[in-house]
Amino acid sequence: MNSPHVDSFGSAPLRMIDGDRGKNYPNGTDFSTDGDCLFLSARNVTKSGFMFGETSFISAEKDASLRAGKVCRGDVVITTRGTVGNVAYYDNSVPFENVRINSGMLILRTEESLLDSRYLYQFVRSRSFVAQIESLTSGSAQPQLPVRDLANVMIPIPSMSQQRAVAEVLGALDEKIAANTKLVELADELAASLTRFAVDTTGSVALSEIADIVMGSSPSGSSFNETGEGTVFYQGVRDFGVRFPSNRVWTTAPVRLAMPGDTLLSVRAPVGRVNLATEETCIGRGVASVRSTHQQPFTVFHLLKDSHDAWASFEAEGTVFGSINKGQLASLQVPRLRPEHQILLETRLAPFEHTIASALSENSNLAATRDALLPQLMSGKLPVKDAEKALENAGV
Numbered sequence: 045m046n047s048p049h050v051d052s053f054g055s056a057p058l059r060m061i062d063g064d065r066g067k068n069y070p071n072g073t074d075f076s077t078d079g080d081c082l083f084l085s086a087r088n089v090t091k092s093g094f095m096f097g098e099t100s101f102i103s104a105e106k107d108a109s110l111r112a113g114k115v116c117r118g119d120v121v122i123t124t125r126g127t128v129g130n131v132a133y134y135d136n137s138v139p140f141e142n143v144r145i146n147s148g149m150l151i152l153r154t155e156e157s158l159l160d161s162r163y164l165y166q167f168v169r170s171r172s173f174v175a176q177i178e179s180l181t182s183g184s185a186q187p188q189l190p191v192r193d194l195a196n197v198m199i200p201i202p203s204m205s206q207q208r209a210v211a212e213v214l215g216a217l218d219e220k221i222a223a224n225t226k227l228v229e230l231a232d233e234l235a236a237s238l239t240r241f242a243v244d245t246t247g248s249v250a251l252s253e254i255a256d257i258v259m260g261s262s263p264s265g266s267s268f269n270e271t272g273e274g275t276v277f278y279q280g281v282r283d284f285g286v287r288f289p290s291n292r293v294w295t296t297a298p299v300r301l302a303m304p305g306d307t308l309l310s311v312r313a314p315v316g317r318v319n320l321a322t323e324e325t326c327i328g329r330g331v332a333s334v335r336s337t338h339q340q341p342f343t344v345f346h347l348l349k350d351s352h353d354a355w356a357s358f359e360a361e362g363t364v365f366g367s368i369n370k371g372q373l374a375s376l377q378v379p380r381l382r383p384e385h386q387i388l389l390e391t392r393l394a395p396f397e398h399t400i401a402s403a404l405s406e407n408s409n410l411a412a413t414r415d416a417l418l419p420q421l422m423s424g425k426l427p428v429k430d431a432e433k434a435l436e437n438a439g440v
Contacts, residue, residue, distance in 0.1 A: 050200050051198070053195050062147065080103055081103075083145075088132075094132040119133075120165050122168060128188070167199055171419070212428075228404060242389045243380070243381060248378060257334055260327035268293055288321075301324055302321045307335075309348060318348050342393040350379075354376055
């Protein structure tokens with residue numbers, strides 16, 4: 045088989061469409077929990093597709109006032125600010141017809157007769173793409189991927205028949221991942237509902253009364269490595285996932301540590317994002333560890349996850365990016381549980397969290413299989429029929 049043609053994003057048959065900007069850009073009062081147009085934010089785009097547990101909408105009037113950022117079926121959506129490189133594919137499985145992106149995201153729209161959009165979606169999740177954008181991403185506090193730099197990313201473009209074949213065989217893995225993702229969404233929604241049901245709406249409690257707080261402190265940069273030596277390190281939300289962070293950087297000189305089961309809380313923009321630690325973890329200045337003092341890790345996690353309004357004022361503070369310090373975090377008011385639920389809630393949350401962890405673990409294994417197959421399929425070194433047989437034997 046002939047080697048695929050290699051082209052840059054700037055020259056390939058695709059368009060890069062940014063979100064709208066300017067005076068008509070939606071502000072806080074324009075958003076609602078229901079409306080005519082779904083307005084995507086970074087929290088709706090994960091490493092493995094869309095996540096609609098938390099959604100914001102704008103009105104038809106506000107939608108009509110915007111000029112750019114409208115998503116069409118077949119578009120690939122990629123995050124370009126904060127959590128850079130998360131991607132999703134807007135196909136017919138997405139249950140929203142009218143969708144826009146915010147200014148921290150980008151639409152990739154192909155010329156379908158020359159570049160299959162499903163093939164592009166597979167590529168932008170490949171190791172090759174990730175390695176290229178990591179070298180282009182700028183900014184430490186708020187990582188960004190400028191469109192002008194993304195134009196320099198190189199993509200292999202085989203024949204259309206090979207593109208479609210690659211998309212088909214890897215799509216089988218995606219379908220299984222999507223089914224697990226829906227299971228995660230459902231379990232997360234049910235856990236959130238249980239938490240809201242258990243809350244005493246007449247009172248609140250300071251976070252310091254139910255948890256110990258450890259603010260992160262970054263070790264020396266010379267101790268960092270990406271080979272797994274030492275303790276895994278998280279500086280901010282860049283590596284946060286749906287529930288657990290992914291390991292990318294380690295340090296041989298850890299300073300402040302989080303323990304398994306601790307809630308990892310982002311304390312720099314975006315303030316208030318949460319994940320759960322699965323192992324002993326070194327935390328940097330952008331992260332705090334919140335540890336239940338009553339052996340109720342899932343309860344603390346969900347109380348913080350559901351406290352959306354609590355973070356708004358801290359996002360607005362500061363000259364550039366929002367932040368929250370230890371004193372402010374300790375005095376943060378979180379909902380108080382009704383007495384009869386103070387122990388019961390943790391017991392009820394545990395099965396849902398175990399389901400989520402199991403589904404995400406399987407997705408990680410499926411994604412690793414996809415990533416291993418992708419370069420071989422794109423280069424033609426692995427025939428599509430052989431890949432299909434391997435997946436069939438694996439029960440996919």
